[in-house]
Amino acid sequence: MSENERYELYCELIRDLDTGCGLIMEYDSLLHDYKGTPLYQAEAQILKMVGQQPGISAAECARTLNKTLSACSQLIKKLRAKEWILQKRNESNNRVYNLYLTESGRELFLKHQEFESYCYERTYHLLDSFSQEELRTYRRIQQKLNEGFMLDVKDSREFNNDFSQRMKKTGFASEKKKAAHS
Numbered sequence: 071m072s073e074n075e076r077y078e079l080y081c082e083l084i085r086d087l088d089t090g091c092g093l094i095m096e097y098d099s100l101l102h103d104y105k106g107t108p109l110y111q112a113e114a115q116i117l118k119m120v121g122q123q124p125g126i127s128a129a130e131c132a133r134t135l136n137k138t139l140s141a142c143s144q145l146i147k148k149l150r151a152k153e154w155i156l157q158k159r160n161e162s163n164n165r166v167y168n169l170y171l172t173e174s175g176r177e178l179f180l181k182h183q184e185f186e187s188y189c190y191e192r193t194y195h196l197l198d199s200f201s202q203e204e205l206r207t208y209r210r211i212q213q214k215l216n217e218g219f220m221l222d223v224k225d226s227r228e229f230n231n232d233f234s235q236r237m238k239k240t241g242f243a244s245e246k247k248k249a250a251h252s
Contacts, residue, residue, distance in 0.1 A: 083211075087215070097111065098111040098112070099111070102114065102182075102185070104178060104181035104182055104185060105181055107178055107181070109178065109182065112145055113145060113148065113149060114182045115135055116131055116135075116142065116145050116146060116149060116155070117149065117154060117155070117171065117175060117178060117179045117182060118179065118182065118183070118186075119131050119134060119135070120155060120169045120170065120171055120175070120179075121171055121175075121176065121179035121180075121183070124169075124170050124171070125168040125169070125170065126168065126169055127160070127166050127167065127168060127169065128142050128143050128146055128167065128169065129142075129166075131146075131169070146169065149175070153172055153174060153175070154171065154172055154174055154175030154178055155169055155170070155171060155172065155175055156169070156170045156171075156172055157169060158170065
């Protein structure tokens, strides 16, 4: 395989990955109906964490889900208003609240878990034609791609930072603001 053919194959792989990412984003944005109870995926993630780890704190949820504490706290507030989660002050640290499912929260957690298991099982069987070695190879490829994506994120942050610094140094940003206000 020539270098150009290999690069084209890589581009096809990235396009397929982008399609998958788009489908995941669409799935996560959908309102899911768990046998009559509507639930967003972000809410389901919190319910799942609390169901699997009763007593978990909002900060631990945020860390695990890679979300801000503010975002998790807002979700928890919504779940409390729907009476799916209880907050109890931690006895050894008054600044921390531990989270627990209510009875209706537990029922919803179990419905979500049932649906998620169904989805996992279906996708797992879609991969029946691949050997364990092929799946291991895919994992190694995905891990390498993730390394590259992490570098892209790092470089983008640095570029945005550097670009912002250059804008400030050259005065372009303030000239642009002046022009906008004239």
